[in-house]
Amino acid sequence: MDNIIELKKINKIYGKSITTQVLFDVDLAFEANSFNSIIGASGSGKSTILNIIGTLDQPTSGEVYINGNRTDQLKKNALAKLRNETIGFIFQFHYLLPEFTALENVLMPYLIREQKASKAAIERAEELLNIVGLSDVKKNLANNMSGGQQQRTAIARALINNPKIILADEPTGNLDSASTENIYELLRSINKKFQTTFVIITHDKRIADKADRIVEIKDGRVAHDFK
Amino acid sequence: MRLALKIAFRFLSSSKAQTFLIVLGIAIGVSVQVFIGSLIQGLQKSLINTTIGRSSHITVSAEDDDRKIDDWEVAIDTIREKAVGLKAVSAAVGLKAVSAAADFPAFIESGSQTFPIFLRGFIYEDADKIYKLDESIVEGKRPTRARQVLMGVDLKKELEVKLGDRVTVITPKGTKTKVTITGFYDFKVASINKSWLITDLRTAQSIFSFGRSITSIEMQVNEVFKADTLALSIENILKNPNLKVEHWKAQNAQLLSGLQGQSMSSYLIQVFVMISVVLGIASVLAITVLQKSKQLGILKAMGIRDSMASLIFLFEGAGLGVMGAILGVALGLGLTYIFTTFAVDSEGVPIITLYISYPFIALSALIATLSATLAALVPARKSAKLNPIEVIKNG
Numbered sequence: 001m002d003n004i005i006e007l008k009k010i011n012k013i014y015g016k017s018i019t020t021q022v023l024f025d026v027d028l029a030f031e032a033n034s035f036n037s038i039i040g041a042s043g044s045g046k047s048t049i050l051n052i053i054g055t056l057d058q059p060t061s062g063e064v065y066i067n068g069n070r071t072d073q074l075k076k077n078a079l080a081k082l083r084n085e086t087i088g089f090i091f092q093f094h095y096l097l098p099e100f101t102a103l104e105n106v107l108m109p110y111l112i113r114e115q116k117a118s119k120a121a122i123e124r125a126e127e128l129l130n131i132v133g134l135s136d137v138k139k140n141l142a143n144n145m146s147g148g149q150q151q152r153t154a155i156a157r158a159l160i161n162n163p164k165i166i167l168a169d170e171p172t173g174n175l176d177s178a179s180t181e182n183i184y185e186l187l188r189s190i191n192k193k194f195q196t197t198f199v200i201i202t203h204d205k206r207i208a209d210k211a212d213r214i215v216e217i218k219d220g221r222v223a224h225d226f227k
Numbered sequence: 228m229r230l231a232l233k234i235a236f237r238f239l240s241s242s243k244a245q246t247f248l249i250v251l252g253i254a255i256g257v258s259v260q261v262f263i264g265s266l267i268q269g270l271q272k273s274l275i276n277t278t279i280g281r282s283s284h285i286t287v288s289a290e291d292d293d294r295k296i297d298d299w300e301v302a303i304d305t306i307r308e309k310a311v312g313l314k315a316v317s318a319a320v321g322l323k324a325v326s327a328a329a330d331f332p333a334f335i336e337s338g339s340q341t342f343p344i345f346l347r348g349f350i351y352e353d354a355d356k357i358y359k360l361d362e363s364i365v366e367g368k369r370p371t372r373a374r375q376v377l378m379g380v381d382l383k384k385e386l387e388v389k390l391g392d393r394v395t396v397i398t399p400k401g402t403k404t405k406v407t408i409t410g411f412y413d414f415k416v417a418s419i420n421k422s423w424l425i426t427d428l429r430t431a432q433s434i435f436s437f438g439r440s441i442t443s444i445e446m447q448v449n450e451v452f453k454a455d456t457l458a459l460s461i462e463n464i465l466k467n468p469n470l471k472v473e474h475w476k477a478q479n480a481q482l483l484s485g486l487q488g489q490s491m492s493s494y495l496i497q498v499f500v501m502i503s504v505v506l507g508i509a510s511v512l513a514i515t516v517l518q519k520s521k522q523l524g525i526l527k528a529m530g531i532r533d534s535m536a537s538l539i540f541l542f543e544g545a546g547l548g549v550m551g552a553i554l555g556v557a558l559g560l561g562l563t564y565i566f567t568t569f570a571v572d573s574e575g576v577p578i579i580t581l582y583i584s585y586p587f588i589a590l591s592a593l594i595a596t597l598s599a600t601l602a603a604l605v606p607a608r609k610s611a612k613l614n615p616i617e618v619i620k621n622g
Contacts, residue, residue, distance in 0.1 A: 051620075076532075095525040109529045113530070
C-alpha cells in the first residue's frame with residue numbers, strides 16, 4: 001500500500017528566546033485506507049504531530065508529504081485548499097459554528113469550496129447526517145444539541161468533501177463511554193465504507209486497541225509502533 | 228464572496244442586541260448629520276431669500292452722472308439672446324428675469340406734508356418677476372394706466388392717505404405731477420416701504436423728462452452664487468464702456484462670509500460626527516473578531532482563505548453601515564419633521580424652514596456606509612492574521 005501521509009525528520013521547536021523542542025527527528029508514515037491511532041501522555045507531542053499533518057502547524061525542520069505532495073513549503077492559500085479538499089478534522093471540542101444549524105455546519109466545507117450548495121450537496125449532507133443518526137435534529141442550531149450530537153455533526157462535516165484523510169484529536173474526550181463506543185463504531189464503518197484514512201489521537205486504551213496500528217509517542221519521539 | 232456574505236449576516240443576526248446597538252449608534256450619527264445639514268441649508272436658503280430674494284442680482288447702470296441709458300432695448304435684447312447661449316452659463320444658472328427701470332429721487336406732497344421718495348418706473352410684468360409685486364400688494368390693485376402708483380404701507384401711514392387719493396410728486400428740478408394711488412404694497416422691508424413709489428416706465432420717464440431713456444437694467448438669476456460669473460459674461464457681451472455691471476455678491480460681502488462660516492462649522496460638525504461613528508464601529512467590530520475567533524479558527528482549519536475571512540468583517544461593516552444609514556435617514560427626517568411641526572411661531576409658521584436635499588441625504592447615507600466598511604478594515608486585517616492553531620490549541 002502507498003503512504004498517504006509521510007513525515008521525514010520532523011523537528012518542532014517552540015519559542016524564540018527560551019526554546020522548547022517538542023518533536024525530535026520524527027519519521028512516520030501512514031498507509032492509505034488505514035485506521036491508525038496515536039497514543040501518548042499529555043505533552044508528549046502527539047497533538048503537534050497531528051497539527052503538522054493537518055498543515056495547521058508548520059515543522060521547524062523536516063518534510064511533510066500529504067497524498068504525495070510536499071506541504072511544508074506551500075503558501076497559505078494552497079494549504080487552505082489542501083485542507084479543504086483532502087483533510088477532514090474532528091476535534092475534541094467539536095467546534096461547530098453555533099450560529100449555524102447542524103445541516104449548515106455539515107455543508108460548510110463544501111460551501112468554502114463551492115460558495116453555493118447544490119441540491120446534490122444538500123442531499124449528501126442529509127445522507128451523512130442520517131449515517132451519524134442525526135436526521136431529526138438537522139435543523140437545530142449547533143448549541144441546541146447534546147455533546148454527542150455535536151460530535152457526530154462534526155464527523156459528518158469532516159466527511160462532506162469526501163476527504164482522503166480524517167484527523168481526529170480525542171474525538172471522544174468529553175463523551176460518556178456509551179457515546180464513545182458509538183462514535184468509534186461509526187468511524188470504523190466510515191473507514192470501511194469510504195476508504196478514508198484515519199489518524200486518531202486517543203487516551204482510551206480500548207479504542208486504541210481496535211485500530212489497525214498504534215503509534216505511541218513519548219517525549220517527542222516515536223516510542224512504539226504496533227500493527 | 229457569497230459564503231462570506233452569508234456568514235457575515237449570520238454573525239450579525241445571531242447577536243441581535245449587539246447589532247441593534249451598533250446600528251443605532253450609526254443611525255444617530257447619520258440622523259444628526261441629516262438634521263444639521265438640512266437645518267443649516269434651510270437657514271442659508273431663507274437668509275439668502277430674505278436678503279436678495281426681492282432684489283436685483285445683477286444690475287446694469289450707466290457710468291455717466293445723468294445715469295441715463297439710451298439704447299436699452301437693444302441691450303436687453305442682447306442680454307436675453309446671448310446670455311442663455313453662454314458657455315459659462317448653464318441652463319440652471321440662467322436668467323430668471325430681466326427688467327428695465329427708470330427711477331430717480333423725488334419728493335411727495337400730500338396735504339401739507341412733504342417726504343423724500345424714490346420714484347421707480349417699471350415695465351410691470353417684468354418687474355413683477357423680480358419684486359413679486361402682485362404678491363406684495365396688500366390693498367388695491369396694480370397700476371394699469373399712466374400716472375397711477377403703488378405706495379408702500381409705511382409711507383401710507385406717514386402720509387395718512389387712502390386708495391384713490393391723488394398726491395403730488397415734485398422732482399428735484401421743481402416739476403410737479405399729480406398721481407393716483409391704486410394700491411399699497413408691503414415688501415417687509417421698512418426702508419423700501421417708506422421710500423419706493425412704483426409706477427409704469429412711461430410715467431417715470433415723463434416725470435423726469437428722460438425721453439426714451441432708462442436708468443438701470445435689473446436681473447435675477449437662478450443660481451444666485453454664480454451671479455458674479457454671469458455678471459462678467461454680461462459685461463463682455465454688452466461691450467459698452469458707458470455701462471457698468473454690478474452683482475449682489477460684491478454688495479453683500481459680509482453676508483457671504485457669514486454664510487461661508489456657517490457652512491464651515493456645519494461641515495466640521497458633520498466630520499466629527501462621522502469620526503465618532505467610525506471609531507465606534509471599529510472598536511465594536513474589533514471586539515467581535517475576538518468573540519468570533521473560535522469560529523474563524525475552525526473556518527480556517529476547514530480551508531477558508533484569509534481574504535475570505537477578512538471579507539466576512541468587511542461585509543459586517545458594510546451591512547451595519549447600510550442598516551444604520553437607512554435607520555439614520557428615517558430618524559433624521561423624523562427629527563426635521565418634528566422640528567418644523569413643533570418649533571413654530573405664534574402664527575404656526577415654522578421658525579426655520581428646513582431644506583430637505585435628497586442628494587445631500589443620499590450622500591450622508593453613502594458616507595456612513597463607506598465609513599462603516601472602512602472601520603471594518605482593521606478587524607478584517609486582524610481576522611486575516613488569525614492563526615487557526617491558536618484557537619485549536621487553546622480550546
